[in-house]
Amino acid sequence: MTPNNKSPHGKTSHSTTAGAREKADKYTEFVSAGLGRDLAKRLGLPQPAILRRYNPQAPLVEGPILVLGQGSGADAVAQVLLDWHQDVRRHATPKTKLGAIVAVLDDVQNPGELSEPMLAVAGSLRDLNKNARVVSISRLAAPDDAPETAAARNAVDGIVRSLAKELRAGATANGVVLENGIAADSPSAMAALRFFLSGRSAFVDGQFLSAASEGSRQAPNWEKPLEGNIAVVTGAARGIGAAIARTLARDGATVVAVDIPAAGDHLAEVANEIHGTALQLDITNPEAGNRILEHAMSRYGRLDIVVHNAGITRDKLLANMDAARWDSVVAVNLEAQLRMNKALLANTCFADNGRIISVSSTSGIAGNRGQSNYAASKAGIIGMVKSTAPLLAPSGGTVNAVAPGFIETAMTAKIPFATREVARRLNSLQQGGKPRDVAEAIAFFAQPQAAGVTANILRVCGQNLVGQ
Numbered sequence: 001m002t003p004n005n006k007s008p009h010g011k012t013s014h015s016t017t018a019g020a021r022e023k024a025d026k027y028t029e030f031v032s033a034g035l036g037r038d039l040a041k042r043l044g045l046p047q048p049a050i051l052r053r054y055n056p057q058a059p060l061v062e063g064p065i066l067v068l069g070q071g072s073g074a075d076a077v078a079q080v081l082l083d084w085h086q087d088v089r090r091h092a093t094p095k096t097k098l099g100a101i102v103a104v105l106d107d108v109q110n111p112g113e114l115s116e117p118m119l120a121v122a123g124s125l126r127d128l129n130k131n132a133r134v135v136s137i138s139r140l141a142a143p144d145d146a147p148e149t150a151a152a153r154n155a156v157d158g159i160v161r162s163l164a165k166e167l168r169a170g171a172t173a174n175g176v177v178l179e180n181g182i183a184a185d186s187p188s189a190m191a192a193l194r195f196f197l198s199g200r201s202a203f204v205d206g207q208f209l210s211a212a213s214e215g216s217r218q219a220p221n222w223e224k225p226l227e228g229n230i231a232v233v234t235g236a237a238r239g240i241g242a243a244i245a246r247t248l249a250r251d252g253a254t255v256v257a258v259d260i261p262a263a264g265d266h267l268a269e270v271a272n273e274i275h276g277t278a279l280q281l282d283i284t285n286p287e288a289g290n291r292i293l294e295h296a297m298s299r300y301g302r303l304d305i306v307v308h309n310a311g312i313t314r315d316k317l318l319a320n321m322d323a324a325r326w327d328s329v330v331a332v333n334l335e336a337q338l339r340m341n342k343a344l345l346a347n348t349c350f351a352d353n354g355r356i357i358s359v360s361s362t363s364g365i366a367g368n369r370g371q372s373n374y375a376a377s378k379a380g381i382i383g384m385v386k387s388t389a390p391l392l393a394p395s396g397g398t399v400n401a402v403a404p405g406f407i408e409t410a411m412t413a414k415i416p417f418a419t420r421e422v423a424r425r426l427n428s429l430q431q432g433g434k435p436r437d438v439a440e441a442i443a444f445f446a447q448p449q450a451a452g453v454t455a456n457i458l459r460v461c462g463q464n465l466v467g468q
């Protein structure tokens with residue numbers, strides 16, 4: 001994550017406008033063609049791919065989708081993909097390059113039953129196109145499952161995480177985990193499948209989304225899934241927050257962009273660009289939650305989505321930690337969110353189908369030297385999300401978090417060259433993510449279709465080698 005947050009605001013990069021093709025880092029560009037590619041190959045250096053990122057005009061995947069799995073569940077998933085106008089295959093066809101493999105493993109009852117579908121996946125891996133997707137659909141291993149069933153279901157975890165490490169050329173492997181019901185009948189599971197297949201999940205690798213069978217039964221508008229929604233994004237003046245605001249706006253939401261008064265100019269730029277409104281507010285203000293609600297209600301008469309993105313770092317080894325560093329990080333990154341959530345939950349304006357999405361960090365999962373305060377706040381978010389989910393559930397609301405790994409922002413650009421170069425390669429995709437990669441995951445959680453996806457912590461880290 002970022003070294004510290006003491007510097008003045010950098011320029012907000014407009015090259016990150018959602019939908020545009022973004023440049024890869026210089027090393028990736030160098031090893032992607034010609035002499036650089038040959039050299040990297042000969043020396044065995046990392047060869048990160050230029051990732052396929054979401055573009056509303058581009059196909060969902062680049063090539064046919066092979067759906068593997070025996071039961072009626074696999075047939076039904078194949079039918080959903082056909083309804084999405086995809087080129088679906090039920091058997092491998094020699095010499096056909098594939099855009100994706102979907103392995104439907106929802107009826108697996110014991111480990112022996114994994115062999116056949118996994119060897120079928122294995123047989124088609126060499127046919128995958130660049131930036132292809134492998135997505136498993138399996139069932140949650142529950143404590144009341146028979147041990148062999150739980151073993152088989154949990155085995156999928158190991159398979160997907162290992163395969164993600166094996167794939168190259170921008171291809172990823174991820175999994176949808178069914179909490180209940182039938183995959184094809186679960187709008188949330190199918191929305192998660194679509195997210196993993198699409199360029200929206202470019203920097204999500206080796207991860208799982210678990211979905212209950214709830215979800216909007218309305219015909220989805222995949223291009224503008226957030227049409228008519230009012231969203232608030234904190235820390236929206238720059239970096240990841242600005243990308244979240246742009247992405248939610250691209251998906252149809254009207255966005256209230258929140259940031260501290262000192263960031264007012266950049267905040268206004270972002271808000272104007274996306275035809276939203278700017279709200280200058282320090283989220284540590286005890287009244288922040290109510291101020292946000294008042295702003296949204298008076299301007300738009302509703303509030304549907306709240307993204308807690310604002311965050312700071314004040315790094316120091318714990319041995320050298322002082323109260324100012326510790327307290328400020330916990331106050332901004334965690335206590336402000338807890339207080340704002342209380343205000344949201346207490347207000348009937350945010351009652352129906354509300355969405356809360358927090359930005360955690362892989363530092364909160366794996367820990368990071370010199371970031372005990374930051375990791376405390378980001379791990380705290382994970383606890384907060386899990387215990388807030390049941391509070392929102394009765395009104396159809398969800399709360400989830402994303403945990404970004406190394407993301408290319410103004411802050412990470414300030415890390416010394418050698419440290420930065422190592423940090424950004426330490427994941428299966430061998431590159432840093434873009435702010436919009438984090439934003440796409442947040443936009444997924446906000447979709448009406450994802451109503452059954454709650455209490456998830458989704459890492460957006462290219463399968464960073466630290467942590468899970």
Ligand code: NAD
Nearest residue numbers: 235237238239240259260282283309310311361404407409
């Ligand atoms: P950034 O410093 O570029 O932007 C953070 C924004 O939050 C700034 O505009 C800042 O003014 C605002 N902010 C800070 N304190 C605030 C307050 N009290 N009230 C309102 N706004 C406030 O950071 P970023 O890199 O874009 O990170 C955004 C989020 O993503 C943070 O929560 C961060 O911890 C998390 N994250 C970032 C990375 C990364 O690699 N950049 C990795 C993991 C997690």
